[in-house]
Amino acid sequence: MQRLWMIALVLILLTGLVHAQQATPPTDALVPTEQWAAKGISPPKPINQVEAEFSDDARLKHISGVCLVSLIVDTEGNPQNPRIIHCTDSSFEQSSLDAVKQYKFQPAATQEGKPVPVLIHVEINYRLVKPPFVHHSGKAYVGDEISTPIHYSFNFQQGGASLPDADGIHPLTRSVTGPRVIEFSDEAYGKLAFVHEGNSACDVVLTINTKGKASDPQVTHCERPELEKPVVASLLKSEYTPGFVNGKIVPMRATIHLEYGDVSPKP
Helix, strand or coil: CCEEEEEEEEEEEEEEECCCCCCCCCCCCCCCHHHHHHHCCECCEEEECCCCCCCHHHHHHCCEEEEEEEEEECCCCCEEEEEEEEECCHHHHHHHHHHHCCCEEECEECCCCCEECEEEEEEEEEEEECCCEECCCCCEECCCCECCCEEEEEECCCCCCCCCCCCCCEECCCCCECCEEEECCCCCHHHHHHCCCCCCCEEEEEEECCCCCEEEEEEEEECCHHHHHHHHHHHHHCEEECEEECCEEECEEEEEEEEECCCCCCC
């Protein structure tokens, strides 16, 4: 019989002091998190954590997942304005919000003991633990994988015939059979995109050779500069099928578009 439970939350203090709607006068200055130690500000501490429950949809999908929720801890230790940053699956969103709304904290405080409102991120981990199975080697394994919502698709170049350049590399047009991703290798792109709002979209031009290997990456767009290196590393380590022109395998250069989150990839 399968067993379900929620692992304890993780607090990620990100932006420092904020102006609470009721508790903080407008003259309070925003203090970055990295200055808390120097200013003697103690972070909030959880007093009561309500366990998030698996939704019926999540149970039916038989999946584990993670949600990142931002919220303000006010001067009385109550959560305010909870908001989903990312969930690895949308079926965890409502249960995460329902849980954090019931949290209670010891508020953050100055060195003099004055409570101050802060903005924090709460990471909630959902684990669906399946019965262990025995591999032919005799070792027991437990199935508990989290699917990362990374979407990717190749973009077609406008035009008719796919004519090769001087190096014999064809552009990807609708008149040819383009390369496809066999296995995407996430080299920290998903981890970085998870903690930021938005879809973390990036566009990278790649050459896929006749053996399905990627090379010569050129980043044409990324929502944040820090995404560029992990995106390139991920695409270079991923596996592809090569492109075809008139039934013949050829090297092909094309733009691949990536997005993170519960979104549909661009056509």
